[in-house]
Amino acid sequence: MADTVELHRDMNFTMIRNWVGASNREEFFAACDENGILVWNDFWAGDAIFPPDNDVFLAIAADTVVRYRHHPSIAVWCATNESDPPAAMDAGLRALLAREQPELWYQGNSAGGVVTGHGPYSWIDPARYFDGDTYSIGSYGFHTEIGLPTVPVAESMRHLAGDQPAWPIGPVWFNHDWCTRGGQNPDTYRAAIEDRFGTASSLEDFCAKAQLVNYESMRAIFEAYNAALWNDASGVLLWMSHPAHHSTVWQTYDYDLDTNGSFHGARKGCEPLHVQARLSDWQVHAVNQTAQPLDGATVHAELLDLRGRSLGAPLTAPLSVPASSVSAAFTVPFTAALPPLHLLRLRLVGHDGTELSHNVYWRYRTPADARELARTPTDVDLRTGPARRAGDRSEAVVTVRNTGRAVTAGLRLSARDARTDQRVLPLRCSENYLWLLPGETAAVTVSWPSRALSSGRPRFVAEGLNLPRRTT
Structure with a gap:
């Protein structure tokens, strides 16, 4: 739990929506307290599906508020997801919060009243995020749900597939949210990747190309709100930031806790x-x-x-x-x-x-x-300083130099155990998906939980759309 909340902090996020109260663990709220992240906390109703016994619902709601109200991270209590609560539920929750936690905001409908919602949930041209008409009521407002398909890196896709074929796109993808008739509409996402970078020849090729689409789109979501800040735009929350299982859509990192283009695009767009x-x-x-x-x-x-x-x-x-x-x-x-x-x-x-x-x-x-x-190749040289441990984390500085004749197109750094060749996760980089001009150098601070690298010997990897895989 601490790792996942820290990933949100590293993206410069300031709020997490606990959708329909899905996380009811003390560790979640404590981690948000420790990392300075506010919580929009839903109760357990919505989509016009309501509990049959309102009195029991309100009794459980009262227990929940009293149990967690000491956490400074909780900022909003929301009655229902994307629907208006029944009158008795709404009145009961308002009375409960006025009595037990009157200082917090009560929101009846997660996508109504003073907030907006309802996506879009599929890929759209990134420039469209900068048009208020893209959103559900024709304006930005405080928008509580927006997202797009996000295919993770190839190694995570192989973990997703298990003993099933990971490529080409097929049944195992469909079982992990690649639903062609769902709101995610992955066909437009795949078309965006292939229109920009050509038809993929392999899983590795498709995933590498997908990361630039992920980065460009996720950065645009947040930069659109920045551009209109306080001029109709006050906040935006993702659907979703955290994957509940191995997935191909709606995530900023994958179930293995490996970050991808969406993570780093969001992080860039949310810089303070x-x-x-x-x-x-x-x-x-x-x-x-x-x-x-x-x-x-x-x-x-x-x-x-x-x-x-x-x-x-x-x-x-x-x-x-x-x-x-x-x-x-x-x-x-x-x-x-x-x-x-x-x-x-x-x-x-x-x-x-x-x-x-x-x-x-x-x-x-x-x-x-x-x-x-992809047709303009380049190359890089990697150098690494000594790994140093401080408390429960270790870090090293990796120096990347572009030794080729073209820009590095979103160079991705990762780390592996030099003894086992397993990924070191979750990994924190001071920057990633680098665009270095010929001759340019970047010194990237890379850190990880010491427990994630039993050998104590990291090996760093650089790869990207237009360069060969290089390791230290």
């Missing part, structure tokens, strides 16, 4: 201090999700081709961002003179020259233009 571009018109914003103003900062933007060559003069704008706010810097239009595929690199720099955030967009005129990423 963040620089981003609005995909609908390429306006660049600086976002400050902290309680302190950001004064004297500068936003930098540069356009580059896949070889790292400049495509024009860089843009720079000084700005300040009040606490819990967003400020526009400038627009970087996708003009007809630009190559059909290129990079937009953004940096947010503090008044003292410290980089506070960086962000890379691979901009393509048509989805098929993105296929050039």
